[in-house]
Amino acid sequence: MSRSLPLSVIVYARNSSATLGAVLGAIRASDLPRESYEIIVVDDSSADSSVVIAARHADTVVKLSGKGSGPAYSRNRGVELARGQVVAFVDPDVVVQRDTLTRMLAILADHPDVDAVSASRDDNSGARNFVSQYWNLLLRFGEQRYAGRCAQFAPGCGAVRRRTFLSAGMYDEWRFATACLEGVELGERLLGAGSSVLLNSELNVTHLKEWDLGQVCQEVWRRSNLLARSLGYSRISVLAPSDVVFTLGRTLVTAAAVLVTLMLAAAFVPPPRIGAEAALALLVLLVTNLQVHRYYAKARGIGFAAMSAPIHVLIQGVAAAALCTGWSLRHLMGDVSPDATTQAYSEVGLEIWPPIPRRFR
């Protein structure tokens, strides 16, 4: 290993050509001296021009082959090559501000008790469509409310001491083949090992990814499903922002409140009661999610908050269904694991490039 550096910035990329140039350009525009950090881009079998875009800015480009191994696996390969005492992970759709990396390094330098620090998303999504704005604000709402020391090591932009990361066992590449909650799982493991993880609400980054409603529902499904099936619901739900991991507290309470209200309306409101029931249900939904709707109204206005209400109901429903499904799958099929071939290769210890995902625990 050649000489060490203060910082290695690791960017995971998969078919990220639309945003990767801006992301790497923002890192290069940081106010850190260029010789004090390296940029490592790990390309996870992209079919587009991500690799050549990466080459324009990066110091090292890792080209993984195969069908795609996921961000946890890819970031681990990047860390294996990193020379930095601190490694920062930046997603291929996240634009850092000029001083984000500098401030992260300063926090880690000034607070020896803090081992990992994450940036929070700012309230401007890089994509202008409504669903992207809604999703970005929802996650920001969770991150702002739970900022401080928690298990949320935001992979969008987070920095961790390299030795701490290695001693914690790196990202869990065995179970997290999709970009979903691997940062929460790592944060929880770091906390369990006695490390301190800080989610700093004053460090802001911009997420550029454009979401549509289907993608948001899929993401909520994946997060909730994985939370119940793989992460251990009771453990994680108290350690991570519930608006980020989507706990029952944000879903079933609302559903129960609506149900009770409808039953009371059926008992006490004289017919015809359809309109009254609908109005009551809507009122209960708004009241039980008052904080988030107030946040939307404050950030984007009353109209935006009103338009976001039905989407919010929808994703709460998706989250509740996914949590139940995940819980059932956990008891029927056990934890998430790679396909049988990968498990067999791992069992016999096959040495190959790219390496077989490692089981850390």
Add this chain to the structure above:
Amino acid sequence: MSSAGVDAILYRDSFSPTSVTGDASAQSSFALQQQTASSARVSAAHTGPRRTPRKSLIVVLPENHVVSPDLVSDSVSTEADGEVIDVILACAGPPLSIGTLQRRVRDLQVLLAPAGTSSEDLRELAMSQAPGDIVTLLTGRPVSV
């Protein structure tokens, strides 16, 4: 891909191999040999799964930039870790002096792009030629006046 990358590829196609400076025919022959050897290595490497990643080192020399042969040698020895490493030198216009580098680095491949090609475009061009799974990129320093 930028237009500069296309320009450089056209340039290579028009003037044939990827070598520069000195005796043109000798250099062309040298470059062809390197290319053939490299192709053979690529074929050999791709006949089956590898245990270790293939590595490439790209050295980028924009116009009026130079690179220390020591720096490249050090990088090669660090990165190679006892294995073969592909070294690609991407230059904008004829490089100022690469004789020492060619002597020190076995199988040096030289990509010549038109003078004035930016560092980023050279990197992009070289990356499209690099066979490695892990590619390290170095940029030369400006010639001190």
